[in-house]
Amino acid sequence: MSRAFLQLEDLHDFAAAQFGSERRLIRVDRLTGGTKKGVYRLHLDDATTVILYVWAPDESYWPTSSVVPDDPFTDASGSELFAVSHAALTAAGVRVPRLLTMDREGRHLGTDIALVEDVGSLRLETVMETDPARAAGLLTDLGATLGRMHTTTGPRYGKVAEVQHAEERESTSVQRLAEDVIVDRALLHLDLTAAREERLAAAHGQIAAHVRELRAAVRPRQEYGLVHGELGPDHVFVTPAGEPVLIDFEGLAWFDVEWDHAWIEMRFGDRYPDLNPVALDPDRMALYRYAQVLSLIEGPLRIADTDFPDRDWMLWLAGLNIEKALAAVAPL
Known part of the structure; x- marks a missing residue:
């Protein structure tokens, strides 16, 4: 187009x-x-x-x-x-x-x-690549920011705007557990990608069973923090004054903070501990990590079908996560 x-x-x-x-x-x-x-x-x-x-x-x-x-x-x-x-x-x-x-x-x-x-053009990912010592201080500051977000709590999950509207209407509708939403999301992404990727189609039953096994280990909890949804070092700019600034936050939601941390852990790699994360539920983290792997197959394959200018990168990203999804269910 x-x-x-x-x-x-x-x-x-x-x-x-x-x-x-x-x-x-x-x-x-x-x-x-x-x-x-x-x-x-x-x-x-x-x-x-x-x-x-x-x-x-x-x-x-x-x-x-x-x-x-x-x-x-x-x-x-x-x-x-x-x-x-x-x-x-x-x-x-x-x-x-x-x-x-x-x-x-x-x-x-x-x-x-x-x-x-305009907060400038310097991204945190660039500082992490070129100046690790400076990055350490920025990661500490960013970690404090995330701590404020993840300890700001709300009684319902959902996009911040939608929860605000529900509160204005004094809605008392009962929500199902957040982890069940993520299971349905993961299985939908599996169905959509298996329809176009033979390796996922062949392993569909094993992957679905693995998702359900991860879900079974999660204990119920209803405590939600502010989560960015896809925060990586490319979504943080550094001002000339040395402040980390968050961008691309339209997906801000009240949700399990483990959803944010599963993504952040993946994107920050071995520098993730520098963020001094809040206490997390390891079983919830395991489910959300795997759900995001499936998401990172479905989304990139879908956008690669468009005129997006960096289609090859999206296909590479999908391929990387196909390997991760299959590795989790491969026999020992």
């Missing part, structure tokens, strides 16, 4: 309304890496920059797919999710890009947008 991304001329009226006659927009760079929304750096003639988020159909590469109805980690994109999640993280003392303005009525560009502080 042919995608229409914003160009400099598309933003003149918006820039004039936002910055007045004192500052002029002189360049627009569309930043790469995002799959759900457009991210643009706006350069002004006084040498300052800001970041523009754009939620428009042409900016998302994700095709629709079957989902588990009460899975809080589906469709994690949109301006309302951004606004509510930004407010929740700010209230929890988490450093995120400062929100400058939002337009959720399409007044300027015909779609939802947000203008936020």
